[in-house]
Amino acid sequence: MFQAEKFIEKTIVNLQKEIKGKALIAFSGGVDSTVCTALVNKAIGKQLIAVHVNTGYMRKDEPKQVTQLMKDLGLNYRYVAAENEYYQALQGIEDPEKKRKIIGEKFIRIFEQVARKENIEYLVQGTIAPDWIESGGGLRETIKSHHNVGGLPQDMKLTLIEPLRDLYKDEVRKVARVLHIPVSERQPFPGPGLAIRIIGEATPERAKLVREACDIVEKEIERASEQGLMERPWQYFAVLIPIKTVGVHGDKRAYGNTIAIRAVQSVDAMTCHYSTIPHEVLDAISTKITNTLKENVNRIVYDVTNKPPGTVEWE
Amino acid sequence: MVRIYVIDNGGQWTHREWRTLRDLEVDTSIVPNTTPLHDLLKKDIHGLVLSGGAPRIGLDGTLGNCTEYLEKADFPILGICAGHQFMARHFGGMVQPSKVPEFGKVKLTLCADDALFAEVPTTSIVWESHNDEVTKLPRDFIKLGESENCTIQAMKHKKKHFYGLQFHPEVEHTQYGDQIFKNFIQLCEE
Numbered sequence: 001m002f003q004a005e006k007f008i009e010k011t012i013v014n015l016q017k018e019i020k021g022k023a024l025i026a027f028s029g030g031v032d033s034t035v036c037t038a039l040v041n042k043a044i045g046k047q048l049i050a051v052h053v054n055t056g057y058m059r060k061d062e063p064k065q066v067t068q069l070m071k072d073l074g075l076n077y078r079y080v081a082a083e084n085e086y087y088q089a090l091q092g093i094e095d096p097e098k099k100r101k102i103i104g105e106k107f108i109r110i111f112e113q114v115a116r117k118e119n120i121e122y123l124v125q126g127t128i129a130p131d132w133i134e135s136g137g138g139l140r141e142t143i144k145s146h147h148n149v150g151g152l153p154q155d156m157k158l159t160l161i162e163p164l165r166d167l168y169k170d171e172v173r174k175v176a177r178v179l180h181i182p183v184s185e186r187q188p189f190p191g192p193g194l195a196i197r198i199i200g201e202a203t204p205e206r207a208k209l210v211r212e213a214c215d216i217v218e219k220e221i222e223r224a225s226e227q228g229l230m231e232r233p234w235q236y237f238a239v240l241i242p243i244k245t246v247g248v249h250g251d252k253r254a255y256g257n258t259i260a261i262r263a264v265q266s267v268d269a270m271t272c273h274y275s276t277i278p279h280e281v282l283d284a285i286s287t288k289i290t291n292t293l294k295e296n297v298n299r300i301v302y303d304v305t306n307k308p309p310g311t312v313e314w315e
Numbered sequence: 316m317v318r319i320y321v322i323d324n325g326g327q328w329t330h331r332e333w334r335t336l337r338d339l340e341v342d343t344s345i346v347p348n349t350t351p352l353h354d355l356l357k358k359d360i361h362g363l364v365l366s367g368g369a370p371r372i373g374l375d376g377t378l379g380n381c382t383e384y385l386e387k388a389d390f391p392i393l394g395i396c397a398g399h400q401f402m403a404r405h406f407g408g409m410v411q412p413s414k415v416p417e418f419g420k421v422k423l424t425l426c427a428d429d430a431l432f433a434e435v436p437t438t439s440i441v442w443e444s445h446n447d448e449v450t451k452l453p454r455d456f457i458k459l460g461e462s463e464n465c466t467i468q469a470m471k472h473k474k475k476h477f478y479g480l481q482f483h484p485e486v487e488h489t490q491y492g493d494q495i496f497k498n499f500i501q502l503c504e505e
Contacts, residue, residue, distance in 0.1 A: 001338050129330050139325025139348070141369040168334070270331055271442050271486040273420070306488075308444040309418035 002167075004174040008039065011163045015043035018161060023122035024115055026107065026148070027052045027077065028191065029066030031176050031183050032126030032164060037075065038179045039163055040124050048124075050075045051114050053107060056083030057193030057207055060215040069183065080110055086195075087204050094200050096315030097145055103192040104151015108158075115158055123158035128167050130269045134311075143311065147191040168268035187235050188269070188312075196315040198240045206240055209296055213238035213259045216288045221263065224281040233275040236263035238289070239303075239314045247298030256298040259289055263303075264312055272307035317504050318342040318360045322350070324368030324378055324397050327444075332364050332395065332485040335496050348379025352387055362391040362503030365398025367483070372400035373410040373447035381405070391476035391502045396445055399479030403470065406453035415464035417443035423468055423482060425460045431471065431478055431498050432459065435491040441468075441482035442489045448481055476502050 025040060027033050027050040040048050050070055054063045063079070070077040089102050111123055125148045135150035136142030145151050152160075164172055169188060176184035194210050195202040217238045225232035239260040247254035261282065263275035286300040303310070319341050321332045329345060336343040346355070348365075355363070365381055372378065378401045384392060385405050394402040400410045423441040425432055441462075449467040452458055456479075460469035470479045478499070484492035 001340075133327055133330055139323065139368060139370075140327070140329075141325070143327065166330075267487045268331070270328060271488040273488060306419040308442075 002171045002174065004171075004178045007175060008178060011039050012043045015040055015161070015163060019044050019047070019122050021122065022047050022049065022118065022120040023124050023161065024048075024111055024118075024120045024158070025050050025124040026111060026126070027066070027070065027075075028126075028189070029062070029069050029183065030126070030189055031169070031181065031186055032128055032172055034069070034073070034126075034181050034183050035172050035176045035179065036124055036126040036164055037073065038181060040161075041075070046076055048076065049114070049118060049120065050077040051080060051111060052077065053080045053082050053110055055086045055103065055106075055193055055195070056204065057086065057195040057202065059189065059194070059218075060211055072182070078114055080114070082106070082110060083204075090195060090202050092201060096196060099195055099202065099315065100145045100147055100192050101151045103195060104145065104147035105153045107147060107151075107191070108153055108156050112157060121159055122161050124161045124163070126164055127162040128164050128169065128172060130168065132165065133270075144313075144315070168270070170267050190313055196313055197237060198242070199314060200242050206242065209257070209293055210238060210240040210259075212293055213240065213289050213297070216292065217261055217263075217285055220281060220285045220288065221277070224278070229278050229281060230275070231265070233263040234266040234272070235312055236275065238262070241301075245299045249294060249298070254294075254298045256296050258299045258301060259293075259297050260301045260303050260314070261285060262312070262314070264307070266307075266312070269312065272312055274304045274306055277302070316340070316342045317362070317500055318358065319362040319364060319500065319503055320355060320358070320360050321345045321364045321366055322348050322379070322381065322384070322398070324348050324366045324370065324381070326367035326369075326396065328483055328485050329366040329368075332366055335485045335493065336364070336500075339493070339496055339500060341500055348381060350380060352380065352383045355384075360390065362393070362499070363388065365392060365394040365401065367396030367398060367444075370397055371412075371447055372397050372404055373412055376404065385477070391499065392478070393499050394477070394479040395483060395485070396481060399470070399481055400447055400449055402477060402479045403449040403453055403456070403467070406455055406472070408449055408453035408456065409451035410447055411450045412446060413448045413465065416446045417462065417464055419443065420488070421462045421464075421482065423460050423462055425469070427457060427459050429459050429471060430502060431469075431495060433498050434494055440488070440490045441484070441492075442486045443482050445481060449479070
């Protein structure tokens with residue numbers, strides 16, 4: 001069995017050997033990067049600088065919450081507002097693999113800038129097993145290029161450190177609990193963020209729509225789980241499908257986009273079963289999204305695909 | 316401590332096989348499928364798992380050094396998905412593109428008693444992900460299980476402890492996956 005305490009001990013010793021100087025950690029505020037930060041912090045202390053990039057594809061209030069988390073953890077941190085840079089880079093891009101690679105490269109260029117300014121040589125990432133498995137390479141087929149593996153530019157100058165490479169999410173959570181990390185149970189959120197929850201071009205307007213829809217799905221499902229109506233899924237969110245269908249709004253014709261509700265049960269993200277959300281909860285989500293986003297969305301669908309053949313995220 | 320290595324044929328779940336074995340207290344390691352058998356013998360291994368992978372065994376007849384393992388090994392071997400298909404093809408069976416490929420949740424029905432399935436009920440849920448399948452059993456093999464759309468889900472060599480599984484016992488959603496691994500480990504220990 002995986003032993004979190006042993007893993008922590010061994011990793012800290014290894015990190016102390018590996019990192020000779022200052023290091024930068026790509027900090028998203030999720031469980032992987034936060035666990036990674038705690039481990040590296042224990043190993044090299046103030047030599048570690050946490051960098052959080054606001055890509056413009058974050059969830060509602062997320063940049064604020066992540067900044068607060070970095071403060072609470074007592075980290076030496078930098079916050080980079082790069083929304084417009086990302087929006088520009090993704091202009092006209094529809095292919096999901098291109099999106100992922102552009103986002104991955106942009107992250108690295110931003111980290112390199114910080115590194116140059118602050119004389120940093122090492123880049124720490126909270127990469128876990130499914131990230132490199134699905135990114136492919138050698139014999140392994142690329143399922144999707146995770147921004148932190150398949151999206152890394154070849155000419156990257158920083159030395160990469162990935163202490164969680166062999167772990168799956170459930171194991172990272174075990175480590176998080178031992179380290180008393182406040183976000184130990186937080187649901188996964190992909191590095192490319194909402195950009196891959198928008199099918200087609202990820203414009204700022206569409207990001208706003210899917211952000212709102214994700215927020216509604218999260219809140220309604222969390223409320224239903226707290227009330228005991230359902231088990232809290234492993235991951236749950238909304239996807240914007242910019243396919244228009246006809247509707248009717250107050251005796252007038254409507255013609256708007258579609259939102260898909262996605263929720264899955266998993267342990268390690270390598271296989272998933274779609275979550276069975278009670279109809280009353282689906283109903284509440286549907287009404288709320290179509291009323292809140294009435295100018296743009298008039299149809300809600302529910303994704304009932306397992307992994308395989310689907311993946312959790314749509315892109 | 317029993318030592319079972321995982322031969323990496325490039326599967327999405329190769330690392331999951333390693334994890335399952337490690338969680339069951341096995342001394343395990345993932346090695347490339349180009350590893351020569353004598354290198355494995357130097358490590359004094361008690362068994363091998365041949366992982367799945369993207370190669371289309373029905374269309375292409377090679378899979379690294381897997382031929383050598385199957386020809387010379389005197390320890391148990393568990394072939395999974397592409398590993399299973401390669402085993403069948405190697406021993407004279409036939410592998411072809413599936414008429415109805417299976418992805419995700421499928422019902423497995425066992426059709427013979429065997430140590431590999433000790434304490435596994437006759438029907439159970441398994442997880443699948445394959446485009447090809449074994450369509451003709453090799454002569455020295457017997458069939459152990461089937462599903463609605465795939466007639467050879469599990470097979471075993473008549474004289475050796477060589478097993479092939481089309482489904483994936485290593486993933487969380489396969490109901491009795493851990494039990495099947497426990498049984499295989501026991502065969503390796505004997």
